[in-house]
Amino acid sequence: MWTAQLPAFVIAVPLAAAPVAALLRGASWSWACAALASAASFAIAMLLALAATEVPAISYAVGSWPPPFGIELRITGFSALLLLIITGASTIALIGGKASLDSDIAPARRHYFYAAWLLAVGGLVGIVASGDAFNIFVFMEVSSLATYILIAAGGNPRALPAVFKYLVMGTIGATFYLIGIGLIYLMTGTLNLVDMETRIHDVTDLKPIYAAVGFVTLGLVLKAGVFPLHVWLPNAYAWSPHVVTAFIAACSTKVSLYVLLRFDFMVFQGSLGGHDLQFAGFLMPLAVLGILVASAVAMTESHLKRMLAYSSIAQIGYIVLGASLMSVSGLTAGIIHMFNHALAKGTMFLAIAFIATRLTALRLDDIAGIGRRMPWTLGAFLVAAMSLIGIPGTAGFISKWYLVLAALESGAVGALLVAVVLVSSLMAVYYIWRVVEAAWSSAPGAEAAGAREVPLPMLAVLWTAALANIWFGLQPGLPLALSRSAATYLLGQLQ
Amino acid sequence: MKYFGLYNYWVFTLLLMIGLYAVIAKANLVKKLLGLSIFQSAVFLLYISMAKVDGGTAPIIQHADEPQVFSNPLPHVLILTAIVVGISTIALGLAIVVRIREEYGTIEENEIQARDRDR
Numbered sequence: 336m337w338t339a340q341l342p343a344f345v346i347a348v349p350l351a352a353a354p355v356a357a358l359l360r361g362a363s364w365s366w367a368c369a370a371l372a373s374a375a376s377f378a379i380a381m382l383l384a385l386a387a388t389e390v391p392a393i394s395y396a397v398g399s400w401p402p403p404f405g406i407e408l409r410i411t412g413f414s415a416l417l418l419l420i421i422t423g424a425s426t427i428a429l430i431g432g433k434a435s436l437d438s439d440i441a442p443a444r445r446h447y448f449y450a451a452w453l454l455a456v457g458g459l460v461g462i463v464a465s466g467d468a469f470n471i472f473v474f475m476e477v478s479s480l481a482t483y484i485l486i487a488a489g490g491n492p493r494a495l496p497a498v499f500k501y502l503v504m505g506t507i508g509a510t511f512y513l514i515g516i517g518l519i520y521l522m523t524g525t526l527n528l529v530d531m532e533t534r535i536h537d538v539t540d541l542k543p544i545y546a547a548v549g550f551v552t553l554g555l556v557l558k559a560g561v562f563p564l565h566v567w568l569p570n571a572y573a574w575s576p577h578v579v580t581a582f583i584a585a586c587s588t589k590v591s592l593y594v595l596l597r598f599d600f601m602v603f604q605g606s607l608g609g610h611d612l613q614f615a616g617f618l619m620p621l622a623v624l625g626i627l628v629a630s631a632v633a634m635t636e637s638h639l640k641r642m643l644a645y646s647s648i649a650q651i652g653y654i655v656l657g658a659s660l661m662s663v664s665g666l667t668a669g670i671i672h673m674f675n676h677a678l679a680k681g682t683m684f685l686a687i688a689f690i691a692t693r694l695t696a697l698r699l700d701d702i703a704g705i706g707r708r709m710p711w712t713l714g715a716f717l718v719a720a721m722s723l724i725g726i727p728g729t730a731g732f733i734s735k736w737y738l739v740l741a742a743l744e745s746g747a748v749g750a751l752l753v754a755v756v757l758v759s760s761l762m763a764v765y766y767i768w769r770v771v772e773a774a775w776s777s778a779p780g781a782e783a784a785g786a787r788e789v790p791l792p793m794l795a796v797l798w799t800a801a802l803a804n805i806w807f808g809l810q811p812g813l814p815l816a817l818s819r820s821a822a823t824y825l826l827g828q829l830q
Numbered sequence: 831m832k833y834f835g836l837y838n839y840w841v842f843t844l845l846l847m848i849g850l851y852a853v854i855a856k857a858n859l860v861k862k863l864l865g866l867s868i869f870q871s872a873v874f875l876l877y878i879s880m881a882k883v884d885g886g887t888a889p890i891i892q893h894a895d896e897p898q899v900f901s902n903p904l905p906h907v908l909i910l911t912a913i914v915v916g917i918s919t920i921a922l923g924l925a926i927v928v929r930i931r932e933e934y935g936t937i938e939e940n941e942i943q944a945r946d947r948d949r
Contacts (some may be wrong), residue, residue: 496939503866510870517905
């Protein structure tokens with residue numbers, strides 16, 4: 336049946352479209368190619384998500400070589416959710432952000448830019464679809480190299496040192512991961528994740544495996560931008576082309592977190608005694624510190640994009656915190672927050688991209704009074720910001736609600752964690768309020784006074800994304816079902 | 831001999847540390863990339879070392895009359911891929927350094943930071 340081939344197609348479509356986009360010259364053909372491939376991938380991801388709610392895992396043997404010998408693609412509820420995030424963010428960003436991309440990317444380089452974009456999408460999709468440790472590494476590097484190109488593609492020279500730092504740290508992270516899977520391969524002789532888990536049970540000398548746990552966890556924590564290994568993130572987000580920020584802020588760190596959870600829960604949890612305590616003991620303090628410190632920095636930051644980048648680091652903390660609670664409800668909260676945060680932050684950065692088509696600088700002083708000139712763009716920004724804060728009725732509320740419930744389940748330390756979540760939500764209210772104050776209360780500067788609202792088609796895309804924040808706050812059915820199936824699947828190994 | 835018999839792994843560790851040190855300690859961006867390259871090469875050595883089987887030969891040599899011992903070909907194939915990845919990374923890194931040189935007129939990290947502060 337043709338639907339059986341979908342796991343292969345979701346990767347193949349963007350990867351195959353990349354060289355086509357590179358060959359298409361002239362006006363907007365390469366953009367159209369990228370948007371079309373991205374939308375096709377999104378449609379496939381939706382079909383896979385619907386299929387993944389019915390069965391625990393869809394396994395696809397690449398080239399009909401049965402796993403564990405061949406490469407296996409494995410779509411679970413977890414990976415289906417991530418597929419939706421990646422392809423959805425890419426599609427919305429491409430369609431809504433065309434005007435912004437046209438002004439940021441030099442015409443002579445546009446077709447290469449869109450090729451790199453498709454490679455990034457293909458790589459990220461490949462990471463979450465693959466069930467093979469080395470295959471994941473290759474896709475990780477495909478997506479990372481493409482992402483470096485995307486970040487450096489704009490005209491801003493400050494993006495260059497930022498992307499260099501990202502390249503160095505990203506490569507160290509990926510190489511640590513490579514050392515980790517090398518050590519596991521050394522002891523078990525397999526690269527298939529499912530097979531790895533069963534074979535670690537038979538390993539007598541566990542020392543190399545413990546070293547591997549360290550390398551894999553640290554490498555992925557570095558790539559995911561978990562505090563305090565986040566230093567590459569703020570500048571990379573701040574100085575890249577604005578639409579690229581919307582895309583990578585929505586999905587790239589989450590994909591690394593996906594691999595982290597997949598390894599730590601699926602591979603190590605069942606086979607290493609006491610791993611759950613070590614994992615929680617290592618990551619929970621980092622998550623709490625990340626939430627508080629990054630939120631505090633966001634409160635003092637005056638550049639709009641850097642502020643939201645620090646806010647992203649805090650949100651990564653929420654996801655890690657949920658996971659380190661080691662319960663089904665905690666993991667559900669963490670995983671659904673991946674989806675909800677992607678929705679909120681993607682919308683906010685897209686709104687910023689629209690503002691940037693009218694203004695040259697994005698400090699809080701520069702956007703003074705822009706709310707009165709571009710009420711619809713700022714309105715969408717505000718709806719997504721409310722979701723980021725966690726106002727009831729928005730998607731962000733759902734994830735914070737589950738996170739608080741999960742924290743309360745976990746006993747004495749839970750009350751403290753609830754306090755952390757509440758305090759950081761208040762901090763988010765503060766830094767969002769600074770934007771609101773600047774955008775509406777102050778008198779507009781010379782540039783802002785002349786700014787006009789963006790055209791209707793762009794607003795339509797932005798508001799679709801903004802209203803999705805409310806829709807998934809009222810109807811969280813699909814992401815919640817996928818998150819819960821992901822959480823029980825991950826924790827199934829613990830019992 | 832117990833600890834030095836498997837000297838490949840010692841060399842792996844040493845190279846890894848040299849590479850990581852250069853990445854962290856050097857301010858020159860090209861030297862950082864050199865460190866990164868050494869760092870990655872160390873991992874290649876780890877994979878190649880684990881593939882070695884005592885007395886093993888290449889898996890393409892076949893003698894019908896005698897049983898053959900082969901080295902494990904899989905890590906070699908894996909590392910061939912990783913080498914390609916490494917080359918691409920370094921190439922991209924160097925391309926970025928060239929662009930930094932064009933924009934900032936320097937490839938020393940502290941000077942770049944100083945110029946960013948003045949901006």
